Amino acid sequence: MDRKLYTYFRSSAAWRVRIALAYKGLDYEAVPIHLLRDGGQQRSTDYLALNPQGRVPALLDDGVVLTQSLAICEYLEERYPTPALLPADLLGRARVRSLAQLIACDIHPLNNLIVLQYLKGTLGQSQETADEWYRHWIRQGFAALEQELVRLGSERYCVGDSVTLADLCLVPQVFNAHRFKVDMASYPRIAAIDAHLSSLPAFSQTHPSKQADAE
Amino acid sequence: MDRKLYTYFRSSAAWRVRIALAYKGLDYEAVPIHLLRDGGQQRSTDYLALNPQGRVPALLDDGVVLTQSLAICEYLEERYPTPALLPADLLGRARVRSLAQLIACDIHPLNNLIVLQYLKGTLGQSQETADEWYRHWIRQGFAALEQELVRLGSERYCVGDSVTLADLCLVPQVFNAHRFKVDMASYPRIAAIDAHLSSLPAFSQTHPSKQADAE
Numbered sequence: 401m402d403r404k405l406y407t408y409f410r411s412s413a414a415w416r417v418r419i420a421l422a423y424k425g426l427d428y429e430a431v432p433i434h435l436l437r438d439g440g441q442q443r444s445t446d447y448l449a450l451n452p453q454g455r456v457p458a459l460l461d462d463g464v465v466l467t468q469s470l471a472i473c474e475y476l477e478e479r480y481p482t483p484a485l486l487p488a489d490l491l492g493r494a495r496v497r498s499l500a501q502l503i504a505c506d507i508h509p510l511n512n513l514i515v516l517q518y519l520k521g522t523l524g525q526s527q528e529t530a531d532e533w534y535r536h537w538i539r540q541g542f543a544a545l546e547q548e549l550v551r552l553g554s555e556r557y558c559v560g561d562s563v564t565l566a567d568l569c570l571v572p573q574v575f576n577a578h579r580f581k582v583d584m585a586s587y588p589r590i591a592a593i594d595a596h597l598s599s600l601p602a603f604s605q606t607h608p609s610k611q612a613d614a615e
Numbered sequence: 616m617d618r619k620l621y622t623y624f625r626s627s628a629a630w631r632v633r634i635a636l637a638y639k640g641l642d643y644e645a646v647p648i649h650l651l652r653d654g655g656q657q658r659s660t661d662y663l664a665l666n667p668q669g670r671v672p673a674l675l676d677d678g679v680v681l682t683q684s685l686a687i688c689e690y691l692e693e694r695y696p697t698p699a700l701l702p703a704d705l706l707g708r709a710r711v712r713s714l715a716q717l718i719a720c721d722i723h724p725l726n727n728l729i730v731l732q733y734l735k736g737t738l739g740q741s742q743e744t745a746d747e748w749y750r751h752w753i754r755q756g757f758a759a760l761e762q763e764l765v766r767l768g769s770e771r772y773c774v775g776d777s778v779t780l781a782d783l784c785l786v787p788q789v790f791n792a793h794r795f796k797v798d799m800a801s802y803p804r805i806a807a808i809d810a811h812l813s814s815l816p817a818f819s820q821t822h823p824s825k826q827a828d829a830e
């Protein structure tokens with residue numbers, strides 16, 4: 401297999417790319433990078449030679465290593481345009497990218513493993529404080545996301561009538577919210593869209609629990 | 616003026632969009648949103664009606680409000696393609712977006728004002744701890760960015776021979792690094808590219824110190 405995805409079953413950034421690949425029907429070999437084992441395999445010499453950013457996912461496609469989940473998804477969209485993950489119209493594309501970035505920039509980076517490690521290690525915060533920190537940024541981001549989705553009249557997808565880059569950010573983020581016991585009652589639109597998307601093969605088949613490295 | 620940019624002089628996300636607009640020669644009216652005054656004008660009822668995310672920047676273009684800095688820049692690139700802010704080739708575009716996201720996802724969200732407010736307020740951390748937190752994420756991100764730029768052979772621009780989305784993320788981030796006294800000696804490539812870019816009108820004329828709301 402020429403295409404390899406360096407992934408960790410529970411990484412939401414990796415899951416975004418797994419969904420994009422599955423949705424576009426692109427085969428790949430999954431190479432598990434365990435973010436906790438061996439002090440974090442993403443910090444191994446071998447992996448850093450491949451991806452100096454020391455994060456997952458990374459995609460090897462045609463002999464080239466690509467990094468950053470949304471940059472990889474935009475690359476896949478340009479290289480394999482059908483089925484599309486961005487609407488055809490300018491405004492729709494801007495809406496999709498804005499919602500994707502609301503999740504990928506405003507929520508997810510604050511809940512990253514290395515941030516929780518810094519809070520608990522360097523700053524000596526308790527597990528409970530770290531968990532509440534995690535929930536705080538999800539609640540803040542979801543409050544804005546919920547309003548945006550209501551304004552857009554979204555019911556089954558974030559934008560329009562098909563899967564977009566925003567959807568493949570939403571489902572992994574809701575998975576994280578459930579994992580950290582965020583009460584989803586305040587976000588009925590997010591929950592409804594998540595429920596619909598989760599029934600689609602590209603989402604269900606790439607779920608963390610279905611990965612070879614799942615624990 | 617039909618085009619309005621809701622901006623704060625010191626916001627690096629707003630500065631990215633100011634650079635994109637200037638580089639493309641697009642006029643706009645700057646509407647200052649003070650992130651600290653009045654408990655944060657981005658949380659005012661009027662602004663939240665415009666942008667439920669309660670953040671800057673937001674761009675009003677053709678009667679439509681667009682949010683999230685990189686989504687706005689991609690919109691500007693699609694709507695006003697010349698001069699380009701993305702390379703023509705697939706791989707170059709992926710490289711540019713990856714470097715932009717390294718800054719916009721891995722560094723900047725952790726240093727956002729609301730995160731520092733949470734650290735000092737809710738978690739009761741000192742100003743010194745918050746400042747060190749700020750520097751920590753810049754140092755970690757810049758170490759990876761420096762390696763990426765060296766690998767790409769970048770000297771005057773992040774990617775290729777012209778300004779891209781990666782450059783308009785880099786300069787505001789280096790400005791923040793200087794502001795928080797990060798020692799740039801370890802990042803000679805970033806510093807060299809920043810020095811070159813900072814001499815270009817689209818960057819120098821949009822500098823925080825040149826804004827009407829500068830303090």
